[in-house]
């Protein structure tokens with residue numbers, strides 16, 4: 001299947017596995033790339049040795065295009081930016097800021113640069129900088145989030161920029177992909193859908209919570225400190241929310257609670273960890289391999305996307321039959 005994004009990135013299907021801090025490692029990213037999508041290694045907060053090791057693991061599994069994510073607010077962002085250039089990564093997505101400082105180096109190395117944006121104004125700024133595409137990520141997403149929904153953000157960004165737009169946030173099946181394309185996207189990025197795949201190394205207990213989640217089972221923590229993040233409701237998230245009601249009194253305690261909270265979830269502490277996941281966890285009900293997920297998504301999207309509007313309505317009316 002061809003879109004501007006599949007052509008730009010040299011991938012077979014317009015599906016990107018979004019960066020997931022401390023979760024999206026070389027093994028997961030390689031499995032997604034090998035399956036025809038684009039896998040992304042999450043470098044946020046990771047030491048250089050880890051990044052080097054994960055790129056090497058991924059390269060030992062696949063020769064297909066491979067991406068990495070740089071969190072620009074990280075103190076180590078400049079070092080990671082240089083290391084990824086040296087390692088010859090094919091695509092870099094960026095979060096939390098502007099990649100302006102690194103863009104000349106990355107472009108000179110032939111790296112495709114794709115910032116994640118949560119507003120139309122930022123997408124326009126990125127286009128003026130000369131990036132290759134943007135990921136427009138709605139607030140339904142797991143992890144750190146903006147305010148706008150995917151439904152409002154993606155068409156707004158698409159009508160404001162000419163570079164290709166990748167829709168993200170709340171997409172986990174073929175219908176979601178078709179919907180994102182209807183809003184103007186030329187590819188999709190998913191995080192939550194890939195949390196439960198076999199190649200994802202989070203603890204089984206975390207996966208089980210994602211598989212069991214209903215649509216109302218996520219909550220946003222961190223609004224009080226200005227860094228909102230969506231995670232599954234649990235003891236940790238509820239306590240954070242209650243303490244956030246009075247930041248002046250509980251700011252220090254909250255800071256302590258956040259330390260290592262994602263790592264605790266990854267290791268299986270489903271009470272005291274931050275189990276980041278998006279609203280669409282409700283649709284994630286089966287464990288599969290990355291290849292099986294991508295094949296299923298494309299089969300569903302092709303079947304649904306081949307219909308005209310009337311047929312779509314009929315298919316909608318007959319769902320569950």
Ligand SMILES: Cc1cc2nc3c(=O)[nH]c(=O)nc-3n(C[C@H](O)[C@H](O)[C@H](O)COP(=O)(O)O)c2cc1C
Nearest residue numbers: 018019020021095141142143169170191192276278
């Ligand atoms: C556990 C988790 C961690 C995430 N960490 C990052 C990250 O480090 N950098 C980033 O740009 N996006 C991060 N994201 C966002 C994803 O890359 C992706 O855009 C998002 O999950 C899409 O929405 P969805 O969860 O509804 O599929 C994270 C998402 C999750 C679920």
